[in-house]
Amino acid sequence: MYDFALVFSVQRASREPPMALTREQLASIAALARLDLGANESALYQQSLSSILEFIGALEAVDTKDVTPLAHPLPGLSQRLRPDEVTESDHHAEYQLNAAQVAAGLYLVPKVIE
Amino acid sequence: MSELHRNSVTAVAAGLRARRFSSVELVRECLARIDRYQGALNAFISVTREQALREAEEADQALAAGTAGPLTGVPLAHKDIFCTRGVRTSCGSRMLDNFVAPYDATVVRKLRAAGAIMVGKTNMDEFAMGSSNETSYYGPVRNPWNTALVPGGSSGGSAAAVAARLVPAATATDTGGSIRQPAALCGITGMKPTYGRVSRYGMIAFASSLDQGGVLAESAADAALLLREMAGFDAADSTSVDRPVPDYVAALEQPLAGVKVGLLKEFFDKGLEPENEQRIREALRIYERLGARLTEVSLPYLPLSVPVYYVVAPAECSSNLARYDGVRFGHRCENPRDLQDLYRRSRGEGFGAEVKRRIMTGTYVLSAGYYDAYYLKAQRVRQLINADFIRAFQGVDVLIGPTTPTPAFELGAKTADPITMYLNDIYTIGANLAGLPAISVPCGFVRDLPVGLQVVGPHFSEARVLQVAHAFQRETDWHRRMPQGYA
Numbered sequence: 001m002y003d004f005a006l007v008f009s010v011q012r013a014s015r016e017p018p019m020a021l022t023r024e025q026l027a028s029i030a031a032l033a034r035l036d037l038g039a040n041e042s043a044l045y046q047q048s049l050s051s052i053l054e055f056i057g058a059l060e061a062v063d064t065k066d067v068t069p070l071a072h073p074l075p076g077l078s079q080r081l082r083p084d085e086v087t088e089s090d091h092h093a094e095y096q097l098n099a100a101q102v103a104a105g106l107y108l109v110p111k112v113i114e
Numbered sequence: 115m116s117e118l119h120r121n122s123v124t125a126v127a128a129g130l131r132a133r134r135f136s137s138v139e140l141v142r143e144c145l146a147r148i149d150r151y152q153g154a155l156n157a158f159i160s161v162t163r164e165q166a167l168r169e170a171e172e173a174d175q176a177l178a179a180g181t182a183g184p185l186t187g188v189p190l191a192h193k194d195i196f197c198t199r200g201v202r203t204s205c206g207s208r209m210l211d212n213f214v215a216p217y218d219a220t221v222v223r224k225l226r227a228a229g230a231i232m233v234g235k236t237n238m239d240e241f242a243m244g245s246s247n248e249t250s251y252y253g254p255v256r257n258p259w260n261t262a263l264v265p266g267g268s269s270g271g272s273a274a275a276v277a278a279r280l281v282p283a284a285t286a287t288d289t290g291g292s293i294r295q296p297a298a299l300c301g302i303t304g305m306k307p308t309y310g311r312v313s314r315y316g317m318i319a320f321a322s323s324l325d326q327g328g329v330l331a332e333s334a335a336d337a338a339l340l341l342r343e344m345a346g347f348d349a350a351d352s353t354s355v356d357r358p359v360p361d362y363v364a365a366l367e368q369p370l371a372g373v374k375v376g377l378l379k380e381f382f383d384k385g386l387e388p389e390n391e392q393r394i395r396e397a398l399r400i401y402e403r404l405g406a407r408l409t410e411v412s413l414p415y416l417p418l419s420v421p422v423y424y425v426v427a428p429a430e431c432s433s434n435l436a437r438y439d440g441v442r443f444g445h446r447c448e449n450p451r452d453l454q455d456l457y458r459r460s461r462g463e464g465f466g467a468e469v470k471r472r473i474m475t476g477t478y479v480l481s482a483g484y485y486d487a488y489y490l491k492a493q494r495v496r497q498l499i500n501a502d503f504i505r506a507f508q509g510v511d512v513l514i515g516p517t518t519p520t521p522a523f524e525l526g527a528k529t530a531d532p533i534t535m536y537l538n539d540i541y542t543i544g545a546n547l548a549g550l551p552a553i554s555v556p557c558g559f560v561r562d563l564p565v566g567l568q569v570v571g572p573h574f575s576e577a578r579v580l581q582v583a584h585a586f587q588r589e590t591d592w593h594r595r596m597p598q599g600y601a
Contacts, residue, residue, distance in 0.1 A: 026474075029474045029477050029478050029481075030474060031458075032477050032481060033432060033461075033470075033473050033474050033477040034436075034439075034457040034458050034461055035458060035462050035465070035470055035473065035474065036458040036459045036461070036462030036463075037462060037470070038462075041467070041470075045470070045471060048471060048531075048532050049471065049475060049478070051531075051532070051533055052424060052471075052475055052532060052533065053475075053478070055420075055421055055424065055533050055536075056421045056424050056425050056488060057421075058418070058421045059418065059421050059422065059488075059491050059492055059495055060487070060491070062415075062418065062491075062494075062495050062498070064491060064494035064495060064497075064498070067494040067495075067497050067498060068494070068497060069490050069493030069494050069496070069497060070493050070494075070496040070497035070500055070547075071323070071493065072323060072353075072549075073309050073323065073500065073548050073549025073550075073573075074308075074309060074310055074353075074549055077310075077353070077355070079352065080349075080352055082349065091216060094216045095216055095442070096442075097214065097216070098212070098213055098214060098442070098443035098444075099441070099442050099443060100440065100441075100446035101446070107441050107442055109453055109456060110450050110451065110452050110453055110455070110456055111452075112452075112453055
């Protein structure tokens with residue numbers, strides 16, 4: 001079993017004990033993530049997400065003044081562009097084989113506008 | 115059954131060229147072994163029997179005609195995260211249970227172009243999120259060294275398949291250790307290249323700044339042979355690096371004398387099981403005997419890798435997995451009331467517990483009011499970890515340490531507490547955060563279970579990393595050991 005103290009060694013003398021996520025907070029995260037959670041799932045996630053937030057909270061104690069966030073591990077790379085030319089051919093019939101509901105080449109979803 | 119399965123990729127490729135056996139014989143042998151051991155190991159999600167046999171016949175014709183490529187006729191398995199045209203590509207998820215990829219991943223295309231034959235798609239943690247292969251919709255994979263134990267993850271199916279010699283090698287992916295950790299736990303060799311070295315096109319995205327494709331095989335020599343074909347620039351992957359691919363095979367036999375090896379001080383901590391540490395120390399003595407110069411190196415921010423990872427990876431995952439909306443492909447719920455209901459129920463039903471947990475963690479750390487405190491903070495600490503590595507490589511050629519803190523653990527042992535599971539990757543995550551190439555090679559046993567030694571190099575030093583691993587494998591036969599019952 002890994003020794004947690006190693007990861008948490010620099011943390012939290014000054015911090016309040018972590019707040020557990022409330023049911024309402026969990027419901028709001030699930031809504032943002034467009035995830036329907038079952039009734040028994042919610043209690044489980046409330047607990048495990050709270051412990052994950054506590055775990056990643058260890059970062060708070062690290063001094064990162066004047067440190068730029070690292071967005072990409074390789075130095076000096078920039079987004080590559082390509083010539084604005086058509087390179088794709090039409091595959092829509094093939095791609096739509098994976099769709100749950102299509103008609104006349106269109107993807108079907110429940111009515112959006114009444 | 116014959117003894118064909120005891121051959122490495124290198125030996126298989128040579129044997130095919132010398133016509134000592136045919137590709138059809140080899141593929142039949144792989145399929146027979148998959149049939150025999152699938153029940154015990156659950157290493158495969160799909161087996162592409164007819165296609166493999168057809169391609170094997172074509173390979174034998176090419177070998178006879180003298181038009182064979184470097185891997186012509188060699189059977190392989192692909193992790194089910196790589197899109198394979200016309201073949202179900204599930205990513206271990208109910209969400210993609212019915213998804214038939216309309217195109218090949220670049221890795222798949224390149225290996226096929228080199229002549230390799232796919233015999234099937236391997237089981238994996240759902241969307242590559244897991245360290246034990248227990249999050250798969252298709253059930254857990256079991257470790258061939260002891261089927262009560264996990265094979266590691268997320269590339270657990272590929273690792274178990276190679277360890278049990280169902281196939282001589284398999285593709286895999288590594289976001290936080292998903293190639294190296296299962297390699298260590300299954301007693302085989304696993305190579306994660308530099309970020310950008312192998313195309314991510316057609317490799318289903320989990321955390322795009324960390325994901326990298328690689329290979330699981332018996333030895334570093336096999337990994338070199340395969341990586342030479344898999345690596346290279348791909349315009350279809352916007353982070354693919356345009357840089358020539360060295361001949362990794364030719365570089366293997368360079369002498370080790372004078373190579374500067376740094377021992378990762380932070381990895382020899384009290385979290386490392388004492389017997390694992392002993393195996394690593396024994397391996398270091400072999401390196402010293404070969405003329406490597408050993409020094410201890412400290413990377414003080416490295417222990418923060420795991421909390422950084424569990425901000426960055428879920429953040430990227432929540433963004434990447436937003437595409438699964440039940441509309442164009444993937445699982446769709448029955449009788450949706452409206453569009454929101456369609457999204458929420460399709461995703462709620464299609465994703466398993468760990469994937470949902472990570473999507474929600476990511477959603478939280480990216481949400482208004484928390485973005486700076488969690489996401490930007492983590493990317494700043496990631497910069498510090500990266501700087502630690504850059505500093506270390508100013509003084510040494512490679513860093514060496516353990517791959518995992520312990521050997522394989524029991525199924526179910528860590529599923530109740532996600533943090534305990536996450537800490538399994540404590541030694542592997544650093545290389546992903548900094549985009550570095552790293553390999554795990556077998557270096558002995560603890561309680562009859564294999565233990566892995568990890569070698570990490572600077573960006574694009576795959577040739578050196580493979581050479582350092584190969585030098586060890588010339589002196590040892592740990593990588594040749596096979597689990598009882600599968601030999």
